[in-house]
């Protein structure tokens with residue numbers, strides 16, 4: 328599908344104290360801002376119109392806008408993020424989405440769901456159950472999606488933080504997979520681009536129109552994606568990775 332719009336959000340200074348499980352150290356805010364600007368420029372190069380929200384110091388992780396919504400071409404699902412400190416992020420995202428969508432669905436407590444656990448591949452959705460997305464949240468989303476004519480498969484995660492930490496759909500039936508997804512039967516019908524353990528971080532990449540944006544420093548991943556027929560753009564993601572984030576988390580694309 329062709330994306331016309333992107334919503335992203337400049338990180339605030341509080342970002343450096345946000346949630347993380349990585350032991351990569353404290354992010355450098357100035358360096359992060361440079362990386363975030365490069366990310367926005369890359370998206371523009373892909374031909375999308377970017378709506379850039381201003382920083383919110385009260386929500387340290389709010390630059391990871393992907394977790395607050397699940398979008399399709401004709402409706403939006405406002406999520407119910409599983410981390411308490413992040414839950415309030417949905418207010419601003421819903422209001423930003425009001426300029427683009429008329430039809431909204433909602434994930435409701437006790438269901439929790441993070442957008443990072445949702446992958447769309449044409450008419451099929453995959454919904455991860457994680458530390459953030461519970462069974463009830465997954466069940467609610469599946470019901471919403473099936474009611475709208477999509478297929479939805481629920482995938483309990485073993486190790487990955489979010490579903491999209493280890494998988495990306497590039498279009499043309501091609502699926503980038505790492506770790507527990509490499510041999511997962513749910514993805515058997517796809518042409519798999521397998522990412523090795525060392526390069527696992529680069530499985531979180533994004534196809535945006537004529538390009539696949541990948542993290543910098545993963546030459547094997549770049550080669551595989553180029554061989555699969557896609558042009559790549561590489562971005563330094565070091566300060567994003569320190570807070571468990573990746574390329575997909577930083578934007579809502581629709």
Ligand code: CIR
Pocket residue numbers: 345346347388391393394410413442443444489492570571572573575576
């Ligand atoms: C968090 O723990 O919520 C953030 N530090 C990282 C969220 C990354 N989002 C994503 O993978 N969709």
